[in-house]
Amino acid sequence: MWQEQGNLTNAFGDLTFGSSWQDTPDCSENSLVSQLQTTLDLQQQLDIFSMSAGRALTLNGLTLKTALGEFQATGSKAGEYQHKTSLSLDQQVLAELSYESQYPFTPLVQQQLLILESEWLFSLRNALVVSRLQQMALKDPLTTLGNRRFFDDSFAKAVQLAKRHQSPFALLLLDLDNFKQVNDIEGHSIGDDVLLKVADCMRETLRVTDSLFRFGGDEFAVLLTDTxxxxxxxxxxxxxxAIKSESFLVKLGVGCSIGLARLSHEQQPRDLFHLADEALYQAKSSGKGKVRHSQVSRANLTDKLTHPMRVAS
Incomplete structure (x- = not known):
């Protein structure tokens, strides 16, 4: 499960604490340990820890780097002085902490921070385990893109945020061309390789901030925000x-069709999805290997909402 953390060990080094602090942790009501035990959310734990660390030295910022991502304490900004340390438990690196302050990190301050860090280790490990399990539940196991469950949640939130801030938002739906034939003739192993290549093309072509999903089968989605x-x-x-020019896909005759819909103020997520779905149908029915932007008006959606798209691969 924690294979990724092996990379952290190589990059960050190791930090082993003595056993004395483990034997008698302070679990009084107001202790750092008890506060950290109130949540399994990594961001919340980081904010709790930063408040305690700030009593040892006034901090400008605090960053937690883990195999699951990078987190910053609320209100973090750069400081003149930096201090980094690795957090390890049972010879396993959990994370790296990067401190920022306008004041130097003296040996006494570093020792105080080390004590506080040791009090965080068990809660941090538990939060990382839970976060890892949550990520696994929301990812497609083959491509590691988001799955349909993750898409439904992310899509609804993204539409709500775009409407609130009146910022541009668009949905792309992708369906592979000729995938079924390749899967049937070449076998599922080659079919899996096709899906992996498509996922790689998506990652390499799109921004890190764009959200990528695989619904299942050969259907994919992209959430585009802002610019x-x-x-x-x-x-x-x-x-x-990018997909058309990928040599492995070209050899197998696999391409894709894309349906696009942009969000307008009056639309709900369900409306926008069906507009993109209709655009994908148009791309497929017009000869495949095309991008189509839906021109369907909201007034014409009534029938389409109750009749899902049917396309041939």
Whole structure:
């Protein structure tokens, strides 16, 4: 489960604490240990820890780097002095902490921080385990893209946020062309390789901030925000071109069709999804290997909401 942390060990080194602190942890009501035990959320634990660390030295910022991602304490900013340390438990590196302050990290301050860090280790490990399990539950096991459950949640939140801030947002739906034939003729192992290549093309073509998903089968989705949403057709064409030019996919005759829909103020997530779905149907029915931007008006959605798209691969 924690194979990723082996990389952290190589990158960050190791830090082993003595056993004395483990034997008698302070679990009084107001202790750091008891406060950390109230949550398994990594961001909340970091904010709790930063408040205690701030009593040892006034901090400008605090960053936690883990195999699951990077987190910053609320309000963090750069400081003149930096201090880094690795957090390890049972000879396993859990994370790296990076402190920022306007004041130097004297040996006494470092010792005080070390004591506080030792009080965080068990709660941090538990939070990392839970976060890892949550991530696994939301990822497609083959491609490691988000799964349908993750898409439903992310899509609804992204639409709500875009409408609140009146920022551009677009949805791309992808369906592979000729995948079924390749899967049937070449076998599922080659079919899996195709899906992995497509996922790699998506990661390499799109921004880190764009959200990528695999629904299952050969269906994918992309959530585009801000600048990329304004130029969604250009992004979709770039993605289509990347998949068309991938040598492994070219050899097997696999391409993709893409349906695109942009969010308007009156639309709900369900409306936007069906507009993109209709655009994908248009791309498939017009000869495949194309990008289509839905021109369906909201008034014409009534029938489409109750009739799911049917396309041939």
């Amino acid at each position: 990329d949403a304004e130029h969604a057709e250009r992004v979709a064409e770039r993605l289509l071109s």
